[in-house]
Amino acid sequence: MKKQKVNRKYNFPDADLYQMAMDSIRLAKRDLDKFKSGYQYGGHRLKGYHDRCQRFVEMPDDDELLGDQMVVTDKKYEAAEQLRHAIRSVMTRVRMAFSNRTGRYRKFGTAKMGDMTDAQLLFCGRRVIRVARAQWDFLADTGLNESHLERLAKACQAFELAMNIQQDKVADRDIHVESRIDLGNLIYDELITVCDIGKDIWAETDRAKYDAYCIYESNMEQKRIAKQVP
Template sequence: MKKQKVNRKYNFPDADLYQMCMDAIRLAKRDLAHFKEYNYDGRRLKGFHDRCAKFIEGPDDDELLGDQMIVTDKKYEAADQVRHAVRSVMTRVRMKFSNRTGRYRKFGTAKIGDMTDAQLLFCGRRVIRVARAQWPFLEETGLNEGHLEKLANACKRFEQAMNIQQDKVADRDIAVESRIDIGNLLYDEMIKVCDIGKDIWAETDRAKYDAYCIYESNNEQKIIAKSKQS
């Protein structure tokens, strides 16, 4: 069964979530004696802190996307090498066969510029196979095993680049989902801490009560963050 997409429970950036969690932890440490009345002790608070540290130290989506873009560029370069090697072979094929003949069309390179990665890889290997099958006709054009070996190596590098890129895409998807899962756990724990804090001070200290309030919108969070810095 396909796993359902994981959605964030919060509407602000991960960096803001981290800072909000750290603020909540700082307040809870101050009020730890009261928190123990809710069976929330220092050990649990330390576990919360450790999860926050692990969360912020992990790669974010910008880093993962950058890695994906790097290997994608390498895949594009490998694809260009395949196209160049194919065209080098086909230049010699045209010296022998008109592009309207069946022998030429067997190579299947007419739309090489519009092919998907899989189609291009398939095309490169087909060109090698068809060229070898028609070797007696093409030898006089200067086509030799070196040209086909160059194309074969280009196809091999391209396939490797395709696999690496697909792995990076999958790694990013997994990492993003994992980060959302962890972020949601931190958010839930922060809400628990803040609910306890508000309950502690609801009737005795308005300022301490307000310090535990969570602002759900990003704009509200920016306003409260600026007020704390001023």
């Protein structure tokens, strides 16, 4: 079964979430005795909250991951162009032996090479090697030799490696983004809990301390209302 997409529970930047969470931790440490006695919220849980915040801020953000992905994508494009050049080098010699209207030429399958997908281009490169070797006797007088095919084979290998690296980076980015959202949601839930406790503690005795816990109250109220809807 395909895993459902993970969505953020908050609609503000991660940097703001981190700062709000750290502010709430500072306030909760000040009021920890009241958190413990009235709500069974002790130092151990607060430390876990703080540790999650530290993991969150140390995780690479999407800009970093996208940058890494772009680097390997550029390398894949370079490898693709080198593969096309190696294929064209072989096909220049093939045209010396066969008209491009003949079946022997079309067997190489290099038409519209610029429109091929990555997989099609890789398949094409390997097919050119295979077909060229099968027609070696007809191509002997064109200057085509084993070194050209070895160069093409190496270009295929380099392109396949670049493809795999790029696909791995895409997958890594998806995994990291999902992990970051999961952790951010946990922090957001704990932020709401801490702020709700803090407001409850000071609601009737200290307006200033109550207000200090009203961090992005509109988002908290929205979350609370959503939980109350059946």
